[in-house]
Amino acid sequence: MLEIKDLHVNVNGKPILKGLNLTMGEGEVHCIMGPNGSGKSTLSQVLAGRDAYEITGGSVTFRGKDLLEQEPHERAGEGLFLAFQYPVEIPGVSGNQFLRAALNAVRQYRGEDELDAAQMMKVFRERAKQAKIDLASLKRSVNEGFSGGEKKRNEMLQMAILEPRLAVLDEVDSGLDIDALKIVSDAVNAMRSAQRSFLVITHYQRLLNHIVPDHIHVLVDGQIVKSGGKELALELEEKGYAWVEEHTNTVAG
């Protein structure tokens, strides 16, 4: 469902991704681990279609279509969701208003009927319940004055409501205490299904105690240098990223 081939990306003229390869199937959970500055957020932003990143080579196919050709909102319509490492505040726009607009926009993209406010509320309730996340935050302006944990939880709530086909989670675990971490990972686990894939990006092995991936890839300096099963995480935890860098095996996931 996602195929990244030899992806090269520059930021301000400086190469950040240097030939990245990754293939994901339907319903799979992949994890990308890597040290700070290795290009994890760059990858997630490029997948979502952020302007500031210059793609100098390679291709990305998502559900049979050229992803890089699409506008950010079209990618969302196709079922791509990015949980941001740093979610953005939208003053004056309530979470409810935001998600109603978003869900109707993606429904429209998919040729589905728009939902009215009452139908929306019903959908929100069902999906939030399924993901075991409280809806109360939707009454407030999007992310405004939210704590770090609240922001991450809110990203998970949005994900639950928008029901993406591929969710890219950029460091959803950073800055969370153990309770918040549990809420976030419970939401992800509740949403795992044969139709939904996850690309979980993290710096820490800790998250993988809660979300158990099918595959792990190690990203160092813009390339995936090692791929393996979930046991790779433990190895990394024990030996650190330096160990991988020394034992590079340049695998295409």
Add this chain to the structure above:
Amino acid sequence: MTTTEIEQLAKKEYKYGFVTEIESETFPPGLNEDVIRAISAKKDEPQWLLDWRLKAFATWQKMEEPDHWPQLKYTPTPYNEISYYSSPKKKDGPKSLEEVDPKLLETYEKLGIPLNERARLAGVAVDAVFDSVSVVTTFKDTLKKAGVIFCPISEAVRDYPELVQKYLGSVVPHSDNFFAALNSAVFTDGSFVYIPKGVRCPMELSTYFRINEASTGQFERTLIVAEEASYVSYLEGCTAPMRDENQLHAAVVELVAHDDAKIKYSTVQNWYPGDEDGKGGIYNFVTKRGKCAGRNSHISWTQVETGSAVTWKYPSCILQGDNSVGEFYSVALTNNYQQADTGTKMVHIGKNTKSTIISKGISAGKGQNTYRGLVKIMKGAENSRNYTQCDSLLIGDRCGAHTFPYIDVRNTSSTVEHEASTSKIAEDQLFYVQQRGLDLENAVSLIVNGFCKEVFRELPMEFAVEATKLLAVSLEGSVG
């Protein structure tokens, strides 16, 4: 691109730009005493009103047009080349909907203002002013039962002369300013509202202004009087066809609130703003002022200004009664070459008076947006308070926002608080919203809506929806 395609595009940008083909009676261009006498005669006015008009005209002739405002650039209207009276032809004034020209009803349908009472959303009575005259007022009977008077001001002059004579010019004197003086001399119609003591007006009242005829000005006059312990919510909407020349709209609105009365006045102003090169559009030079004459009286202005080529407008409150309250909530949006110089004046005279000013300016394209506000607290206005918040939002880097708050406090027991901010729509905000599925234009419009929230929530529900849509249309093409 074919002509029709371009036309369609243009229509998309300003969908009220059509012209109604209707036979009308229009005075030849020009302004002199005879024209004023002719207007007055057309309306069968009493002598005192004609005298008042002539006095205003004499005053106006001695005044200078304030075309040197630092933030506004425009070509003054050639006052002798426009017509001061235009009315759809009719045998007699329409007494009921059945007598109204179907073409006019159709026009208002197209504008989304169905005048048919059954078709109307319950709870709003409408007075429709087409060019210089009021064509129909709905729900008259229902209002009459409550004792509320809601009618064209020309009718009020005839039917309630003492009330009109008592209040006309009592808040905005005929000599107040250049445009108010001109209006006083030549005003042709507008609405009159009178809410008797203790009555809560049973529905929203609304006037819908439409300029149709070319080379005319529109000079309407609105007068609202709320007697002791009464309440009214009044809405005003306006549109005009797209024309290459500038057209002048110089209205005067006067509000009077007696003891414990409250008047809520909301405007969604959508006059034709001119094309994207700055050609054409309405000059909107309006004087709006409310007098909180009684104790505990309350006047609240809410405006959403998205149209007009040039807007010059400062809805104000004279807080004369002790404990009276004045409020001003404003959203002003300028795109392309639009200019807006708008704000408010809060003049505190009574003790313990309170005013709140929330102004949201949005500039896009080459739009210039100025907030100009005066808070004046007189010596006797002990323990008075003002809170002012002025926020500007810039979209793109060719537009401008300017803020001129004037503060004049003459006692020591009062407090004035002023907050101001200028921000740009951040790229990361847009990207975040787009990532959730909204295209660029909808993303901008959502963020702008959030920016305006404190003002929109003051609008009656129906108007809030319209205002939201209007902002989206006005912002089309402003980014990307």
